[in-house]
Amino acid sequence: MASTIKKHNFSAGPAILPQSVLKEASQAVKNFNGIGLSILEISHRSPEFDAVIKEAESLVREIAGIDDSYAVLFLTGGASSQFYMTPMNLLGEDETAAYIDTGTWSSKAIKEAKNFGDIDIIASSKDRNYSYIPKRFKKPQDAAYLHITSNNTISGTQFHKFPDVGAPLICDMSSDIFSRPIDVSKFGMIYAGAQKNLGPSGVTLVILKKELVGRSGRVLPTMLNYQTHIDKGSMFNTPPTYPIYVLMLTLRWIKGKGGLEAIEKMNKSKARLLYKEIDSNPCFTGTVDKKDRSLMNVCFLPTKDEYAAPFLDMCTKAGISGVKGHRSVGGFRASIYNAMPRRSVKVLVDLMQEFAAKHG
Amino acid sequence: MASTIKKHNFSAGPAILPQSVLKEASQAVKNFNGIGLSILEISHRSPEFDAVIKEAESLVREIAGIDDSYAVLFLTGGASSQFYMTPMNLLGEDETAAYIDTGTWSSKAIKEAKNFGDIDIIASSKDRNYSYIPKRFKKPQDAAYLHITSNNTISGTQFHKFPDVGAPLICDMSSDIFSRPIDVSKFGMIYAGAQKNLGPSGVTLVILKKELVGRSGRVLPTMLNYQTHIDKGSMFNTPPTYPIYVLMLTLRWIKGKGGLEAIEKMNKSKARLLYKEIDSNPCFTGTVDKKDRSLMNVCFLPTKDEYAAPFLDMCTKAGISGVKGHRSVGGFRASIYNAMPRRSVKVLVDLMQEFAAKHG
Numbered sequence: 001m002a003s004t005i006k007k008h009n010f011s012a013g014p015a016i017l018p019q020s021v022l023k024e025a026s027q028a029v030k031n032f033n034g035i036g037l038s039i040l041e042i043s044h045r046s047p048e049f050d051a052v053i054k055e056a057e058s059l060v061r062e063i064a065g066i067d068d069s070y071a072v073l074f075l076t077g078g079a080s081s082q083f084y085m086t087p088m089n090l091l092g093e094d095e096t097a098a099y100i101d102t103g104t105w106s107s108k109a110i111k112e113a114k115n116f117g118d119i120d121i122i123a124s125s126k127d128r129n130y131s132y133i134p135k136r137f138k139k140p141q142d143a144a145y146l147h148i149t150s151n152n153t154i155s156g157t158q159f160h161k162f163p164d165v166g167a168p169l170i171c172d173m174s175s176d177i178f179s180r181p182i183d184v185s186k187f188g189m190i191y192a193g194a195q196k197n198l199g200p201s202g203v204t205l206v207i208l209k210k211e212l213v214g215r216s217g218r219v220l221p222t223m224l225n226y227q228t229h230i231d232k233g234s235m236f237n238t239p240p241t242y243p244i245y246v247l248m249l250t251l252r253w254i255k256g257k258g259g260l261e262a263i264e265k266m267n268k269s270k271a272r273l274l275y276k277e278i279d280s281n282p283c284f285t286g287t288v289d290k291k292d293r294s295l296m297n298v299c300f301l302p303t304k305d306e307y308a309a310p311f312l313d314m315c316t317k318a319g320i321s322g323v324k325g326h327r328s329v330g331g332f333r334a335s336i337y338n339a340m341p342r343r344s345v346k347v348l349v350d351l352m353q354e355f356a357a358k359h360g
Numbered sequence: 361m362a363s364t365i366k367k368h369n370f371s372a373g374p375a376i377l378p379q380s381v382l383k384e385a386s387q388a389v390k391n392f393n394g395i396g397l398s399i400l401e402i403s404h405r406s407p408e409f410d411a412v413i414k415e416a417e418s419l420v421r422e423i424a425g426i427d428d429s430y431a432v433l434f435l436t437g438g439a440s441s442q443f444y445m446t447p448m449n450l451l452g453e454d455e456t457a458a459y460i461d462t463g464t465w466s467s468k469a470i471k472e473a474k475n476f477g478d479i480d481i482i483a484s485s486k487d488r489n490y491s492y493i494p495k496r497f498k499k500p501q502d503a504a505y506l507h508i509t510s511n512n513t514i515s516g517t518q519f520h521k522f523p524d525v526g527a528p529l530i531c532d533m534s535s536d537i538f539s540r541p542i543d544v545s546k547f548g549m550i551y552a553g554a555q556k557n558l559g560p561s562g563v564t565l566v567i568l569k570k571e572l573v574g575r576s577g578r579v580l581p582t583m584l585n586y587q588t589h590i591d592k593g594s595m596f597n598t599p600p601t602y603p604i605y606v607l608m609l610t611l612r613w614i615k616g617k618g619g620l621e622a623i624e625k626m627n628k629s630k631a632r633l634l635y636k637e638i639d640s641n642p643c644f645t646g647t648v649d650k651k652d653r654s655l656m657n658v659c660f661l662p663t664k665d666e667y668a669a670p671f672l673d674m675c676t677k678a679g680i681s682g683v684k685g686h687r688s689v690g691g692f693r694a695s696i697y698n699a700m701p702r703r704s705v706k707v708l709v710d711l712m713q714e715f716a717a718k719h720g
Contacts, residue, residue: 011402011403022389036679038377038382040606041382043371046371080597084582201602221444222472238561240603
């Protein structure tokens with residue numbers, strides 16, 4: 001069943017996971033920790049799973065240095081569900097929330113929030129197809145919070161410095177969480193679908209300053225109230241046990257690599273290698289303002305349209321998958337999340353050079 | 361790593377899955393269909409995953425004989441999220457919905473629905489600790505729908521005949537879906553958390569008559585509107601890919617066993633074996649009215665309190681797990697879902713006889 005060529009997985013998400021995590025995750029489906037049962041078929045109330053979810057929370061806290069004034073929750077429904085849960089829980093009907101619009105996902109968050117209060121878009125990079133991060137914005141007046149998207153998977157931009165407007169900062173970190181050190185105390189809330197840097201799809205990490213909960217004053221369905229999940233340790237109902245287990249394994253891997261400083265160092269090295277090639281290769285060009293380039297999603301275009309098809313063809317033959325750009329940007333996108341080995345980036349860079357030698 | 365004794369997994373959920381499903385599910389975490397990548401790390405938009413979700417939907421339709429007037433959706437958040445999504449989508453503010461209260465899960469559904477309209481509880485078995493299924497109920501007047509829980513995991517009761525009140529029937533089938541033939545045309549909506557008969561936790565199956573959608577007239581968050589998921593084939597955002605994959609494998613297994621008639625025959629045989637022992641063994645007694653007994657969750661008590669601890673101890677030593685009863689009923693509960701082999705039920709029955717020989 002083994003594939004004959006080594007695969008280099010540049011998928012934007014669900015995305016590459018560490019080989020050691022996949023190996024252990026595969027074994028646990030057959031026989032979890034030698035108990036004679038699969039991780040898929042044990043109760044979420046069993047001591048075995050209880051240990052998993054407790055270790056997952058404890059690793060999140062340890063890796064990001066999170067104190068008890070924050071809750072760490074494992075929810076479902078992806079970041080798309082946080083787009084409405086955030087204002088539903090934290091924004092009163094007569095209040096205003098500030099948003100910065102840096103792309104598709106920010107826009108979706110804004111659209112959902114408009115059902116719950118006044119939304120003030122204090123900055124946007126829509127004027128240049130989201131190819132940069134806005135640096136100037138009007139100070140919002142008495143905003144309940146400011147919402148940003150730290151990394152924009154589709155356009156390949158990233159906040160390298162977070163805005164400070166005095167209001168609690170709420171951040172969708174789906175595509176760059178735990179890719180660099182983070183000072184959680186600067187945030188009111190952080191959320192992230194797991195399927196880029198944390199594990200498989202099916203679980204959403206929410207880190208939430210407890211004192212913010214209940215601010216909207218709304219009567220909420222039990223499952224949509226953050227307080228429910230805080231009170232029940234993310235086990236009000238049956239949680240997505242396997243995605244949480246694989247997330248826990250991935251957190252162990254992050255810790256084993258030396259934590260977020262070590263991870264950032266690796267990520268910077270990979271991104272530098274690839275952007276350097278983009279900037280020097282005559283067949284390719286970057287799409288994003290250099291200072292706002294994402295270390296996670298590297299977007300680039302062919303300098304001639306006719307390069308696109310043969311380059312993608314070469315990629316496929318070399319075992320490189322997932323590099324076709326999103327339709328809204330075109331060209332190519334190489335997602336180089338935490339688990340992407342530098343050697344796979346090197347394979348891509350070598351191929352770009354080979355392509356230029358032929359066509360450039 | 362292998363356990364030294366064969367395990368017999370009577371867990372109420374997440375619950376036993378077929379060994380062949382677990383084997384294939386484990387392999388796919390290492391290398392999915394020989395493509396050289398894990399099922400956990402491929403895009404939900406990839407042709408490989410698209411084939412998985414399409415096959416899952418197609419198998420649901422084939423196994424249950426579902427036509428195009430129904431949508432088949434794969435959502436997240438468990439049945440607990442359907443408790444509020446159902447009234448949010450299907451019950452207008454000035455309308456009334458009828459509910460039958462047969463236990464913990466019905467009660468939770470009722471509690472959530474009360475936020476969205478008038479709720480008429482037309483029957484309840486609360487008077488006798490939910491140990492039976494109510495047969496008589498007042499006809500609801502112009503109800504938007506009637507909601508029932510087909511199988512009550514905690515108390516061990518099951519509807520063997522579905523009520524007909526003229527209103528669309530909405531059924532939480534989490535713990536007995538696809539355990540017997542089903543005439544979907546009698547239902548407006550069926551929903552089920554996967555983690556009993558369909559797969560691991562993390563995905564919820566929703567079967568929904570399309571013409572009911574939008575009836576509430578409410579402005580809904582995009583993710584909470586059934587129409588969103590109908591329009592996008594359950595892929596508005598990243599779905600829980602691995603839970604859906606394992607659900608698809610489990611549906612293949614059901615089909616391979618001969619479909620729902622064959623499955624029901626096996627389930628009846630297992631339940632008959634166990635209830636017969638309960639009714640004849642001097643050390644145990646059933647908790648539920650005989651005609652309402654569940655074929656999925658078999659609840660029974662020790663005839664003397666002092667039997668409880670030593671019997672559980674014997675179970676553990678024999679590799680039998682998950683038979684401690686829920687705290688609200690006490691005693692024992694053996695969950696014998698589709699994937700439970702008859703030979704494991706026989707092991708339990710033999711142990712009950714051995715116990716009676718010693719203590720009875």
